[in-house]
Amino acid sequence: MTPAITEKTGVLLGGSGLIGGTLLYYFKTQAEGRINILAPNSKKLSLRDPDDIRRYFEKAKPAFIINCAIAAIDSDPQLAYEINYQGTVYLAKAAQELGIPYIHLSSAAVMPIGQNLSEERRLPLQAALPNYTKAKLMAELSLEHLSRSRGLDYTCVRLGIVYGAHDHKIQGFHRLFFAIVDQSMPVLFTTQGALHSYSNARKLPYFIAHLLENRAEFSGQTYNFVDPNPVSLSQLILTIKSYLELKTPREIYLPFPVAQFGMEIMARLVRLITRLGIEARMPAELMFLQNFYETQTLSAAKLRQSSFRDPDPEATIFTELPELIQYYVTRWEHLNLIKPFNKEFFDPRRRAEEFLHTPELLLQEMHQESDLPFLKQCPLSNPPRGEETTQGPGK
Incomplete structure (x- = not known):
């Protein structure tokens, strides 16, 4: 007789974000019957409350923990400290x-500017660092300390600029994408030679x-999980513009001092609007405006030399663009x-236009279709690539 496979229970924090949601969907579909994933939201488990964490894990007793949860990148010092650092340590x-593995998702924000940066390259800890960067850097340092002093079995996965479908928040790369689609980027806020590393959200669950x-092999290690080839930011912006057949942004490279001055003026206008009782705020990503103008590429050599094999080595941000755009x-x-x-293109059956202009015809069509079998029209296999379920605290 074949021995029964024992189902393991894991806990995932940050299941509502792009990364956490993609992981959650993977474990719910690809590992069904082998792994049961718990994804508590912040009401069930607050990373700011150590008693919450104690009670939850004393009861759940999982086989592993994955932490994708972060505070918003422009959070104040207290929130950044409590969620991004203190919560990670707890x-x-x-x-x-x-005595279980702990998988920590980190960021290239903790690394300096430069090319082909190895996992050992990290910024020095300084008070002047942005709250997000400081907290993520301190988290990595504390995980190393706990590994040396207490035998913590952990792996730190460091991500570049993350891209993927089904992120319900406009943040990170998708903030840049939105600015292009919204035609609110008149020129290029970068230099012609600025390169960055990108991380494919769809591939990450296979690595985890x-x-x-x-x-x-992976205990006590940090890995840069990035696509092998860096990407020119200007080329990416212009490619998106070409796909959408837009006139902007123009291929004019705005110098950083001019861009910085413009952002300062906009920030003052936002503060003035806020005083008038209108809710407004600058995009959080603008705190990293200087990074748009500088090259930062992460080495994928350590990942490539490991036993992990890329499930889709040909996939890049450029091959994924049509799906992301649609x-x-x-x-x-x-x-x-x-x-x-x-x-x-986006509504081939023109149902949205019928709903807007001729609802009575649409109603008639739907009533006629009610005589047809329903379930046989729908695929009963897995949802399209990249589909995800989102639960838990935000990322």
């Missing part, structure tokens, strides 16, 4: 005392699953965040 202590199954443009249209694009 989770790591829980994992160490339970692999390192959980191979702890001897998903996000359609979504932002539905939310009335952007002006409508070509309806025939």
Whole structure:
């Protein structure tokens, strides 16, 4: 007789974000029957409350912990400290005392400017660092300390600029994408030679699953999880512009001092508008404006030399663009965040136009279709690539 496979229970924090949601969907579909994932939201488990964490893990007793949760990148010092740093340490202590692996998602924000940066390259800890960067850097340092002093079994996965479909927040790369689609970027806020590393959200679950199954190799290690080839920011912006057949942004490179001055003026206007009782704020990503003008590429050599094998080595930000454009443009249209694009491309059956202009005809069509079988029209296999379920605290 074949022995029964024992189902493991894992806890994932930050399940509502792009990364956490993608991981959650993977474990719910690809590892069904082998792994049960718990994804508590902040009401069930607050990373700011150590008693919450103690009670939850004493009861759940999971086989591993994955932490994707972060405070917003422009959070104040207290929130950044409590969630991005203190919460990380509490989770790591829980994992160490339970004797289980702890997987921590970190960021290239903790690394300096430069090319082909190895995992060992990190910024020095200084008070002047942005709150987000400082907290993520301190988290990495404390995980290393707990590994040396207490035997914590952890792996730190450091991400570049993350891209992927089904992120319901406009943040990170998707903030840049939105600015292009919304035609609110008149010129290029970068230099012609600025290169960056990108991380494919769709591939990450395969790496997480692999390192959980191979702890001897990956325990106590940090890995840059990025696509092998860096990307020119200007080339990426112009490619998106070409796909959408837009006139802007113009291929004019705005010098950083001019861009910085413009952002300062805009920040003052936002503060004035806020005093008038109108809710307004600058995009949080603008705190990293200087990074748009500087090259930072992460080495993927350590990842490539590991036992992990890329499930889709040909996939890059450029090959994924058509899917990303179709998903996000359609979504932002539905939310009335952007002006409508070509309806025939995004709504081939023209149902949205019928709903708007001829609802009685649409009603008649739907009633006629009610005589047809329903379930046989729908695929019963897995949802399209990149589909995700989102739960838990925000990322």
